[in-house]
Amino acid sequence: MPTRRAQAQSLSPLPLRVRPHLGESTENYIRRLARANHLRPSTLHSVACGPPNWTGKPRLERLAVLTGRPAGHLERALIDGLVPRRRTTVTGRYANPPEGTYLLYRAIRRDAERGLSLRRLAERHGVSRCVVRRALTASLPLARQRTGPSRTAPVIDSVRHLVDPMISSGMRVADIWRALMDDHEVSISVTTLHAYIRSRRTGPSRTASVIDSVRHLVDPMISSGMSVRGIQSALRDDHEVSISVTTLHTYIRSQRTNSCPR
Structure with missing residues (x-):
């Protein structure tokens, strides 16, 4: 099996080379690189990932070959070069910065992901370009935990x-x-x-939606004492409705449970 180095060496640089912006996300850089070379971003993303996970995290060594830039340069420029998909989880110990510095660095990073240049970032936040570079390359601790209810998806x-x-x-x-x-x-x-x-x-809503469309046909059949197989055959032959026996069993069981006195 070829190593990662061998797989990277089998790639060729793209015709047009795009310079990464300091603090830019890997996904945004791949998107700009793909547009410049008239490629689909999903295609270039898959090439940058390589086998076996073509839709996973782009590998810096493969991206370096495609862009003709050293992997170390990409690592320093891309804000998530070492972490997949903009996740901010970073292991290790930190000397926590003061609260004001922490919030400033986070704000600078958010604006950098929108594509602002170093000069614009420095002017926007009233700091020098050295501070902007430090904010974009520093290892920050995890974002503060939310105190409110967590989001589901x-x-x-x-x-x-x-x-x-x-x-x-x-x-x-x-x-x-x-x-x-x-x-x-x-x-x-x-x-x-x-x-x-x-x-x-x-999910339970799928079964409910199927039954809801034929409830007016199924309920009288249940009341008349028809078997599940008989109901299925009647729906198929007389009403041209296909429904599984499992769905019918689940519905009839729920009806009996709801009708039982408590």
């Missing part, structure tokens, strides 16, 4: 209006991932998409 919630129609149209997870990255400039992990689609398919 913040990433999916922000793109649910994009993902749901794609799921309804029968698109595969890989195709949804590519469409989000190429057409909507949204980076989301395939694992998160898999978990969301699985929850939609196995």
